[in-house]
Amino acid sequence: MYLGIDAGASATKALIVDRKGKVVSYAIVPSGINFKVSSQKALEKVLKSSGLSLKEICYAVSTGYGRALVKAEAHSSEIICVSRGIHKLLPSVRTIIDVGGQDSKAIRIDEYGRVLNFAMNDKCAAGTGRFLEVMSNLIGKSINELSRLHHKSSKPIRISSTCTVFAESEVISHISQGSKIEDVIAGLHQAIAGRIFNMSSRIGFEKDVAFTGGVAKNEGFVAALSKKTGLTPLLPEEPQTVCALGAALAAIRKYEESISHAHL
């Protein structure tokens, strides 16, 4: 069995595959401030749900922000892991738009799942999951509610600021002026979609296009981004674990390499 751990800025994901790359089980836990703790928790959880013991894991690859802090045989960047993961799940995909807790990225891949080019958000948090987290705290709605309320909006507000902190005060002023909460939510989704659209346009949208990352679980955001790009995106069943899957697939490859080296 092979393990991929994606220690992301917001959530830590652990995923186990068998020798053929089939997903056995996965677990998602909040990252908190200590990646060592969160990755340990995710590992325990995934072992428990799969009924496997640590001894049965041949090789582990870590990815994500905290990858260097996670106990694993090797680590790899999210760009590569997301690409490998999506290629396994949806081989027709050529463009990936991945929106995570702290990063958003657009990746172009070829028919073999190899990365051709990528673009990432600049260091600012606008256009990432963090932006939505800040806003959901502000308006007192959970991320799940954001998704539900989005579709009730008939007149989304327009957020003009690109800065998370400024956007926060904009939202406050809209709410105090009596804007409906669903219109605020839809406006926020449009704002983040607009930002991601601009970034992704740098590398182009070759079809098929897939959305991945934790934020792709937010239907409101997916709707806003689909509208903005004019695309019908492919969505993996569990968008949040695509990167961990890529890491687990890398673990198979690396394990096989290490075996063949050993025989040389």
Add this chain to the structure above:
Amino acid sequence: MSLPRRRSRILQTTRKIGELIMTYFSKVSDAKSKGKPVAWVTVFTPVELLYALDIYPVAPEHFGALCSARGFIVDYLEEAERCGYSESLCSYSRCSLGYVLSGMNGIMPPPDILITFRNSCDVYVKWWQSLHMHLGTPLFVGETPYVLAPEDLDNYVLDYVVKQLEQLIEMAEERFGLRFDMEKLVEVLKLSDKASELWFETLKLRRFRPCPLGGRDSASDIFPLVVMQGTEEAVSFYEELLREVKGRIGRKEGVIEDEKFRLLFDGIWIWHAFDLIKYFEDKGAVFVYEPYSEAWAYRLDASEPLESIARKILSMGLNVDIDIRIERFLENIKQYQIDGAVFFSNRSCKTWSATQLVTADILNKKVNVPYLLFEADMADPRQYSEAQIKNRIDAFIEVLSES
């Protein structure tokens, strides 16, 4: 499991730069104490003309880079910000303004004259006017029209800049009681041209595999071209450098032992995070070409002294059309066998960064060179996110490994 650490090798000659800089500053201070005028200049101002007039130039931009690299720039930046200069202003400008506003207690001696030519940056004019406002020192602002192509430089534009050089000479003669000597200028120009010739020759040797001179070398080695153009010291430095680089080529010795990727770097270096270059090198990637390193040298024709200086000022890379710059990129990607391009989008330098996205896009489409673009500030360490940038570098190196 981690990659084995590779030994990075900075050239012996490069290691002498620190001392050369300190000697230079103490020489200027000595000259100042003997009553010789000191000029604060923007880079790409003709320092050759100043040397011929016996005026000692220092460049606040270079001072900013130095303060940033040595880790004490933030005090100056904050002083400027406290006095009302916006955080969005160029960090070099904030550094020198903060230095002036906090009493100039550093290695850069106070100026007797402020000189700028607007060839590479629009901020120069307001920046130098602000320095003038705080210091009351005489100010010379030279205007350089934008040129589409240096070879199309018409006489009208050239005459216009030559006229301004004559005005600068006149101003210096009047203010400081100096006498301009054309023969001396010719001598200085010959030395300047020699230093440029040597530097160009050295840079060309980076086409060899493995590359003998890396980013940490080229970033440091430009110093003598910034404010010492036209001095004997600059020429002997570049002679020594060229000798050492040739020696490396003879021994087939590279910056890194296992050269995997040859990269282009576009932008000013990030002085406070200089180790980023080493971070690339540790991953088997070496910088072999930077427009920034080339920008400092220019072949001068001593038979036409003032015209030649005017051509140099006007042909500065940021004063020419973007198509010419892109052509240069394409040509050099071939010449230097470049595998990938790194674009540093600089918060301070919009003049440089504004064209990067379109350039990167064209390179990617025309010659299929993968690129990495990240944002930071060349001198302000507060506008820098190390983890995020390293994360992008890791991904970029993996992309290069795949192609």
